[in-house]
Amino acid sequence: MGRTVQYHRAALRRHDPGLWLAAGLVGLSLLALAAILSVLAQQALQAFAPTPVAQLRWRGDGGEQQLLAAVVTQDAHALVVRGSEWQRRGAEYRRIARADLRQIDWPADARSLRLRDGREIYLRGDSAAQAPDGSRLAAAEIVEDVASNRLGRTEATGLMLRRAWDFVSGAAQGGGVFPALVGTVVLVLLMSVLVMPLGVLLALWLHEYAGSGRGARILRAAMANLAGVPAVIYGLFGLVLFVNDIGGGLDALLQSATPRWGGGGLLWSALTLALLTLPVVVIATEEGLARVPASLRHGALALGATRAEMLWRVVLPVARPALLTALILAVARAAGEVAPLMLVGAVKYAPALPLDGEFPYLHLSRQFMHLGQSVYDLALAGGDVPRDMAQAHAAALLLLVVVVGLNAAAIVARNRLRERARELAV
Amino acid sequence: MSTRDEDIGASVMPPDLLAGRDLALEARALCLEYSERRALDAVNLQVPRRQVTALIGPSGCGKSSLLRCFNRLNDEIAGCRVSGEVRVLGLDAYAPATALPELRRRVGMVFQKPNPFPQSVADNVAFGLRLAGLRSRLEIDDRVEAALRAAGLWDEVRDRLDDSALRLSAGQQQRLVIARALAVEPEVLLMDEPASMLDPISTLRFEELVVALRERYSVLLVTHNMQQAARVADYTAFMQGGRLLEFDATDRIFTNPRLRGTEDYITGRMRETRG
Numbered sequence: 192m193g194r195t196v197q198y199h200r201a202a203l204r205r206h207d208p209g210l211w212l213a214a215g216l217v218g219l220s221l222l223a224l225a226a227i228l229s230v231l232a233q234q235a236l237q238a239f240a241p242t243p244v245a246q247l248r249w250r251g252d253g254g255e256q257q258l259l260a261a262v263v264t265q266d267a268h269a270l271v272v273r274g275s276e277w278q279r280r281g282a283e284y285r286r287i288a289r290a291d292l293r294q295i296d297w298p299a300d301a302r303s304l305r306l307r308d309g310r311e312i313y314l315r316g317d318s319a320a321q322a323p324d325g326s327r328l329a330a331a332e333i334v335e336d337v338a339s340n341r342l343g344r345t346e347a348t349g350l351m352l353r354r355a356w357d358f359v360s361g362a363a364q365g366g367g368v369f370p371a372l373v374g375t376v377v378l379v380l381l382m383s384v385l386v387m388p389l390g391v392l393l394a395l396w397l398h399e400y401a402g403s404g405r406g407a408r409i410l411r412a413a414m415a416n417l418a419g420v421p422a423v424i425y426g427l428f429g430l431v432l433f434v435n436d437i438g439g440g441l442d443a444l445l446q447s448a449t450p451r452w453g454g455g456g457l458l459w460s461a462l463t464l465a466l467l468t469l470p471v472v473v474i475a476t477e478e479g480l481a482r483v484p485a486s487l488r489h490g491a492l493a494l495g496a497t498r499a500e501m502l503w504r505v506v507l508p509v510a511r512p513a514l515l516t517a518l519i520l521a522v523a524r525a526a527g528e529v530a531p532l533m534l535v536g537a538v539k540y541a542p543a544l545p546l547d548g549e550f551p552y553l554h555l556s557r558q559f560m561h562l563g564q565s566v567y568d569l570a571l572a573g574g575d576v577p578r579d580m581a582q583a584h585a586a587a588l589l590l591l592v593v594v595v596g597l598n599a600a601a602i603v604a605r606n607r608l609r610e611r612a613r614e615l616a617v
Numbered sequence: 618m619s620t621r622d623e624d625i626g627a628s629v630m631p632p633d634l635l636a637g638r639d640l641a642l643e644a645r646a647l648c649l650e651y652s653e654r655r656a657l658d659a660v661n662l663q664v665p666r667r668q669v670t671a672l673i674g675p676s677g678c679g680k681s682s683l684l685r686c687f688n689r690l691n692d693e694i695a696g697c698r699v700s701g702e703v704r705v706l707g708l709d710a711y712a713p714a715t716a717l718p719e720l721r722r723r724v725g726m727v728f729q730k731p732n733p734f735p736q737s738v739a740d741n742v743a744f745g746l747r748l749a750g751l752r753s754r755l756e757i758d759d760r761v762e763a764a765l766r767a768a769g770l771w772d773e774v775r776d777r778l779d780d781s782a783l784r785l786s787a788g789q790q791q792r793l794v795i796a797r798a799l800a801v802e803p804e805v806l807l808m809d810e811p812a813s814m815l816d817p818i819s820t821l822r823f824e825e826l827v828v829a830l831r832e833r834y835s836v837l838l839v840t841h842n843m844q845q846a847a848r849v850a851d852y853t854a855f856m857q858g859g860r861l862l863e864f865d866a867t868d869r870i871f872t873n874p875r876l877r878g879t880e881d882y883i884t885g886r887m888r889e890t891r892g
Contacts, residue, residue, distance in 0.1 A: 402695070484732075485693075486728060486730060486732040487732055487734060488693070489690055489693065489728065489732070490728065490732040490733075490734065490794070491734070491744070492690060492693065492717075492721065493688060493690060493721055493725065493726040493728075493798075494721065494722070494725070494744055494745035494748060494797065494798070494801060495718040495719070495721040495722035495745060495748055495749065495801065496718065496748050497717075497718050500748055504744070504748075505734055508735070509735060612735060
């Protein structure tokens with residue numbers, strides 16, 4: 192530690208341009224990350240922040256009109272408001288020019304009701320909600336009743352946090368993103384379980400057994416090129432190979448009446464992602480293997496170890512941090528991919544989670560939801576743009592948090608290993 | 618082979634030097650080539666059992682290459698070709714039927730730089746035992762202790778068996794890897810400049826250890842240190858330019874070498890005689 196600090200101090204004194212360049216670039220990328228996160232968070236907050244309710248009077252096409260409505264956005268020229276959604280969600284947006292506005296009040300007794308299906312109703316005083324056609328809302332329909340204009344800062348924050356939690360945990364109107372969150376995490380974990388053994392075995396074969404033979408050269412070139420193939424091509428490949436050929440073949444073999452494996456599913460998606468990340472894992476693992484000193488290899492061989500025993504007992508344990516680096520790179524690449532998944536198993540609405548309490552707990556053939564797909568669907572849904580866009584940002588933020596969280600876990604594990612290796616190297 | 622080569626081959630060793638002794642290692646007309654360079658040129662060497670034999674000679678003369686032929690560690694080097702005959706305890710080491718793990722279990726090796734595995738002291742010594750299929754904890758513990766005692770390290774590490782081997786000093790590490798090699802009870806020990814990284818006191822301890830080892834093991838020791846060879850070795854071989862030039866009892870090599878080159882090297886009047 193002390194030596195590192197000394198080194199850095201010395202480097203600072205030397206005005207080493209490389210150091211400044213590196214520090215600048217690191218700072219720039221951290222700044223970019225912070226900017227992305229803050230933009231996402233700011234946009235996402237709008238999905239959960241309580242909107243103030245106004246009593247409006249303005250000059251419309253057919254003379255003067257008035258309305259109790261939530262003010263969604265406002266600028267110097269116009270307001271966008273949302274009236275009570277008696278008919279359907281997103282149907283009552285209105286744009287009112289400031290020039291037409293006669294009066295705007297923020298009544299203290301205004302209430303906004305949120306219904307089970309996501310609609311919002313605004314009213315004043317203690318009166319029960321009554322639709323224009325005279326029908327009344329059943330109390331069971333109402334999931335939230337807030338005095339919008341009387342909320343203190345703590346109450347507003349509490350409300351926001353509760354809504355955000357409902358959105359993440361799936362209790363929110365319209366289901367929330369919980370199924371997508373579960374789908375994403377399960378998919379990435381399953382992908383890791385599939386790609387690591389395969390990638391490490393391939394790297395071991397390439398680095399320890401193949402030498403510079405023809406097969407190894409071809410495989411290396413293939414790996415280098417595969418790393419540059421667009422992700423959606425992997426999706427097509429997975430659709431043809433896994434879903435149609437293998438899945439269809441399995442269905443034929445099992446003689447199932449309905450296609451079970453012959454459709455998109457969790458396993459096929461995980462396998463597709465595993466193929467996608469295989470080059471990364473192989474290349475990173477090979478680098479790790481190359482760093483294991485020859486003296487340790489020779490020491491093991493000289494004691495009568497076979498090549499396999501040497502690899503298993505000495506080389507792989509020493510290379511463990513490199514394996515975790517490979518895993519980190521693979522997770523980072525896989526967690527953000529959406530395009531290939533749409534072809535091999537991710538769907539907008541899945542009837543059941545891929546992981547539940549029913550035997551066999553992990554349902555490999557089920558379709559699943561994915562946060563990336565949720566972002567895509569919400570952003571392009573088109574029905575209730577202000578609310579959907581805000582939710583798309585919230586889902587995107589959550590996806591980033593999941594990716595960063597998974598990576599952080601792997602990085603912590605690697606640093607522990609490195610620390611242990613350093614202790615060993617004292 | 619030219620007549621000159623045969624002359625050298627014949628004059629390498631006094632005729633009756635090893636008469637009546639069992640041989641641990643034997644090389645006949647051994648040639649070794651790396652991809653472009655010939656490292657060993659028709660080497661003949663006989664290493665007697667339960668004696669210490671030292672290999673001396675200038676850097677790059679092929680001592681280490683020769684050493685690594687006896688446990689076939691040269692197989693690890695790409696582009697390395699060996700011809701001639703290598704016998705280990707009477708068996709042809711390069712015969713197709715030779716099982717390398719078996720061969721290497723009978724021929725232990727200690728490297729120039731201590732190379733303990735990043736594991737505990739005990740696990741390091743037990744490494745070869747576990748490879749050999751030993752499973753019983755008690756037996757492993759016993760043999761670890763015996764090996765550490767034989768290497769003169771037991772008293773220093775008996776309370777640190779679970780510590781990392783990399784925390785030991787360089788001298789201790791070198792004795793640890795010797796213990797590691799001894800644990801599998803080999804019959805031959807190859808040592809490749811094992812004391813070159815040690816301080817004088819560790820070197821002294823190491824030399825005492827080598828002398829003690831000759832009770833049970835046949836030792837072939839590569840060294841750059843003339844005094845060391847003189848102190849520990851029963852026999853000494855002098856190599857130069859990939860050839861083994863002279864082999865004799867140590868006291869005779871150091872007091873009355875037959876070749877001018879040997880004498881020059883030993884007395885430090887080394888000249889470039891290869892070309």
